[in-house]
Amino acid sequence: MAKLIILLSVLLSFTVHGATWRITYPKPMSESDKRSNYPVKLLSLALEKTGVQYSLMPSERIMLQSKALKRLMDSRDVNVVWSVTDKQREQQLLPIRIPIYKGLIGWRLLLIRDDMPARFQYVQKLEHLIKLIPVQGRDWPDTKVLQANGFNVTADNSYGNLFNLLRRAQGDFFPRSVVEIWDEIDNPAYNADLMVEKEIAIRYPEAMYFFVNKKSRPLANLLEQGLEKAIADGSFEELFMRTFQDKLNRAKMSSRHVFELENSFLPSVTPLERKELWYQFDDLASGSEK
The missing domain is CATH 3.40.190.10 (Periplasmic binding protein-like II)
Known part of the structure; x- marks a missing residue:
């Protein structure tokens, strides 16, 4: 009552x-x-x-x-x-x-430990990336998307603790949207011993x-x-x-190898046909792969 x-x-x-x-x-x-x-x-x-x-x-x-x-x-x-x-x-x-966010929440860069960039130089195919372990929020829809695409995800309820999981090598990378990752890497509360990987991006349709x-x-x-x-x-x-x-410019998306994932959890009524609602990168690397 x-x-x-x-x-x-x-x-x-x-x-x-x-x-x-x-x-x-x-x-x-x-x-x-x-x-x-x-x-x-x-x-x-x-x-x-x-x-x-x-x-x-x-x-x-x-x-x-x-x-x-x-x-x-x-x-x-x-x-x-x-x-x-x-x-x-x-x-x-x-x-x-x-x-x-005009779909940019589904454009992901990889937050990694600063001793790991050489490891990611060997990631040339999606099957190589799937062998590595992402960290992600336990209740986030992105976790289900990654799992459905074959990733073994380490999850936690606490947003702040996800950075610690990565730092403690309980995961290999933390995929963050292109509009979120720069505030995080510039933030002393989160960025110790971490960096943004420079060659790779992940993309899946998401709103x-x-x-x-x-x-x-x-x-x-x-x-x-x-x-x-x-x-x-x-x-x-x-x-x-x-x-x-500034964040989009900083991402240098045109020089990245973009791995395309499927999102079977996206509702069919998502207005994908309304082009004005979605951001389009003008120039992407030719190495995009599904």
Whole structure:
């Protein structure tokens, strides 16, 4: 009954003329964790495009992604979470099917120990890479993608501990998206004894969306409307490029050998046909391999 009263009060606050939409997202894991910066800016942009009054704030408590998604399902503590999509998550939650990173979350570079670059020089085929062990979050959809493509993954619940697993040689590489890896390698909290491998990239089709509770259709419609307006007037693209252009240049993707993986967990309704929603690298190495 208490949950129902809270949900009704939230919905009423959305329908009263002039009311403020209260948007709560998961609090970052630490002050040095910058992964929330861009999604929060994009949320703010989308809400501004709708013209509504809103407040945008982190949750009171830090939550692992699995806990944040569970809280969202239960309409507790948060009412929007951004996450990589898969079939299960789209059954449990309501996605706004606009990939907030324009698909770059599926373009992966390899974080490795700084004594390992010579080992990766011998990786010429996907079958060579599969013999090495990636580390990954236990509840991340990427873990299932890697396993389905033949990798033996070392997993952990703690984001911060994944760097320690790599450092302790409990895995050989940590595949990170091209938009995440540079903040991590520049961060003293994570980068000790680690480096970005210079020759290899992994790519698979993947989207990160904003998700809301299944019953929060008004909020989903509001965010979708705002995002579509930002796409139409170019402000989405402007924010995206302002945030990531330097990181994309730094990746030097055209000189990398790109290994293509399959993602059988991607829902069939993913808007792959909308080319404006996906970033395209103009020039890729000719050695791309499936």
